[in-house]
Amino acid sequence: MSKKILVWFRNDLRLHDNEMLVEAIAKSDSILPVYILDRRSFGETKYGTLKTGNIRAQFILESVLGLRNALKQIGGNLLIAEGSPEDIIPQLVQEYEITEVYHHREVAREETHISTLVENALWKLRVNLKHFIGHTLYNKEDLPFPIKDIPDAFNQFKKKIERDSMIKPCFAAPDRINVAEVIDWGTLSSLEDLDLLPQQKDQRADFEFWGGEAEGLAHLQKVIMVMQQAATTKNLILASKLSAWLAMGSLSPRKVYWEIKKMESVPNTKAMFNHILLGLLWRDYFRFMFKKYGNTFFSPDGFGSQGLVDVANEQENFNKWRNAQTGFAVVDAVMTELNQTGFISNIARQTAALYLINNLEVSWVLGAAYFEEKLIDYNPASNWGNWANVAGVGNDQKSKSVFDLDKNIKNLDPKGNYAITWAS
Template sequence: MKTAVVWFKTDLRITDNETLMKAISQNDRVIPVYCIDEAHFKTTPFGFKKTGCFRAQFLLESLIDLDRNLRELGSGLHVVNGKPEKELPKIVTKYKAHRVYAKREVAFEEKQTESLVQAELWKLHCELETFSTSTLYHAEDLPFSIKDIPDVFTDFRRKTEKEAPIRNTFDKPTRIYSPEIPLLNLPTLSALGLKSAAIDSRAVLQFKGGESEAIKRLKHYFFETKAISRYKETRNGMIGADYSSKFSAWLALGCISPRFIYQELKKYETQFGANESTYWLVFELLWRDYFRFMMKKHQSKLFQKSGIRNKELATEKTDWKLLERWINGQTGNDFVDANMLELKLTGFMSNRGRQNVASYLCNDLNFDWRYGAAYFEQQLIDYDVCSNWGNWAYLAGVGNDPRGNRYFNIEKQATDYDKNKVFRNLWLNQWQADS
């Protein structure tokens, strides 16, 4: 019997999962595995946890949901803890697997882990086969090679939209043949070195992990409320669940795929009509693709202070008190402070807020942008390595912004996007009352 392992990572879904479908179609038995990588819960050189409590909770919920969905198909999720390069070979040996199927990585640390796993599997005469499952457009279908992708988004978007196809989604499997998979046994947050924290009741959404929740959210935003038809007008909002899709958290862990969202969007447009707003969601998914392709092109440069532009930034020496005031919403700038409190207490912040607090850290505080990126990595439920570091480099003037430096007039932004101070009052007044 041909036995294969499916190594789940940030593709925690059964619908539109090429990795899973290829493994099922090419083998007699499949063992779905997730490794809780100890490296993901360490402290970074910037002094922050790689994974904070909000995202860790979302991950655990997503694993519970994936296990449930796999068991309905006759399988289950085998969860192991430790280093993937040590734990996956143990599974391969135990089940006599000849191949491991996994999502292809592009970011520096993830690629290193992938290489370590591949080297260890090779010793067991076991192949690692990887698939590109994270983007709307497949890298092989782009009208240029990765090394020739334009460093300006607009140039990339125009040519890609014009010349590249979007592939069809993969169906959900109907049956998975597996040996008996042990019952799910997940660590607690405290076992991962984290304190449990409930999402503040003022949060735009009480995020819950898993593919089931992702599809429920999509149905709500598209078909139940038709909020997608107003997306372009409302996307700069700051309060409430439906000013934007909020798909980012589920996309980040791969609980839903961009192609599945696109497929459902086309169904929506057929039923209710297309407009600028429905297009704008595709536009945002394309930005997400772009940052992933940029990571593939520039590799570790997006983690360096000088970025892809090799631009030396004259930042001041690190003042920890300044950074702490920014983190804790105590800068004295009410718009920045309200947004930072939202992030601290919920693990989420609006797109408008993210741009302003990043501009403030880089330009007003003259701080090394990588500390901001590292804090977001810890704090955000929807942290995505490519989008996070790509966006921060962009705001810091060392990434893909053709203008080189994006300074936000925060007082004007506050007036434009929080004219009556509703957002600021929501976060600052309650916080002052609680303090």
């Protein structure tokens, strides 16, 4: 009997640097690439927000179709189904006589719970679910410490892994693929099918995101072109905006690292290189913190206590904040940009969070849940980890004192132009 491996794609929608895909091709006669649209990822949360808003939903749909097109170009395809993975994958295993299932391991509670449900269902069929790690710059097994001993302070984490760990080279993208015979590869739902409306482009936005590996790789090259032009501009630091493709796994963090590292010798690019690398390291840090501490990051009290919460006016204040109606110009500008585009800079995120927590005295988890809905580059570890830190309930309690709203506003909008541009 021929060996068939089902490759379950989740937040890893790419061909390049995809160990799971490379190994599946090498160890099978044919593979069955599968993406499952799980409606639970588009429902309402207990905070009254959506798990996925229209902007990120559109980006996800584009990313899935981008993967299907990429697979078609090398002789394959992507089976697209809608429903619960724990129901659909066992059905596919039986229908196509699958011998093993591959997928990338996640770290947040909902994603890992679904993996467990799938694993339990496959166990009844005596089929193995093999886990791969492909979301981080540094592999877990290459860290200079076990997960339980990872330093809580980011600077210590950064110092130790940069000194004692290595970043592995990328896996090459396959150029040919042999897939199982499938009569109906399925169609992908539209935004309307998900009860969401398309977002109208805001003319104030200076950038437009399009989902998919090809778009991500093309944008990475544009970032590198900017770095090349930096030979005549000292200390150039621009927002790379690579995070949306990294969040969907359409770009590998190692691919980003090795591509920008080629620019290391170009004059005046060091600041930009360090800026991008720092972002990749923060992504790794929060992901490993989630591995270390599990779901503590989703608790309102986290590792400490936020402090005052104005329970009586909390919902009203939260609504003013998310609707950009606080009356505080810079914060309203940040929230308008977020609502209209799905993307704001890191300092803008901190500014909005500090105002919600300290000035409006709203529980930080409401803000984190709203960012989950709105951010095009949302990933659980970075979003909830960053919010917990700003609220002073993160695992590194020494970071409480590093956030300053007035300082943030001066850096974000020193001349007041940002507030004017994004006045709602």
